[in-house]
Amino acid sequence: MTTSTNGKFDRTPLIAGNWKMNMDHVQGITLLQKLAWTLSDARHDYGRVEVVVFPPFTDLRSTQTLVAGDKLKVEYGAQDLSPNDSGAFTGDISGQFLAKLGCTYVLVGHSERRSVHGESDELLNEKLKAAYRHNLVPILCVGEGLEVRQAGDHVPHTLEQVRSDIAGLDAEQVSSLVIAYEPIWAIGTGEVAGPDDAQEMCAAIRAEIADLYDDTVAAKTRLLYGGSVKAANAASILGERDVDGVLVGGASLDVGEFANIVRFEQHLVTD
């Protein structure tokens, strides 16, 4: 599929909604149904802009039933997975189970997993490998905190995360990988990194992948921005050359707002 965003790349824009620990399965189904209706009314072309939601684990079976029953084109994924496939890992969720629930994607290394749950780059590397074992497409989240940003070390810091997390993945895996740059200081704070900041980091990540693999791989890996994305700022961020999508938290819980982010092309300024 060819992106229509800037006509330069063969990467389909991806708009992802991370519900975090919000929406029980009844609320989640209502939200998803309304989103699908809203996008259907707007004649949204899912081949042109891909739409994915990340409900809590407990919503996934209901999500699967709704998506299959109503033949929805919205995709869904999980917010985390275990590095292990089965066994005595109380509370963990196997990628095998997520695949069985029809998940396409899985988030790996969200900053809230890294900070609240202390997940290390070594663990995240194992989680990425687990995702690929079960044909799940990982969305790897990376990004710096405020102190690192203020010290001007955001680029080397984030590239080090990328290098550590993807170590040992092959070119085919990295070609399908999605990486979300989410500066921690912009998550849920209303502080959005500017389009230039998003472009700077996405360009640096793409260059790093080209160095580690090659230009062909780097041209395929999709790079997202996340952090206080709203309908009002999505188009300018998504207009940047190396930004292929957005990972949306709070605004994904508001159907109208999220649908307007999905329909960002309506707000793009064309030359």
Ligand SMILES: O=C[C@H](O)COP(=O)(O)O
């Ligand atoms: O996963 C989403 C990010 O954490 C961004 O969240 P936010 O849009 O509420 O800032």
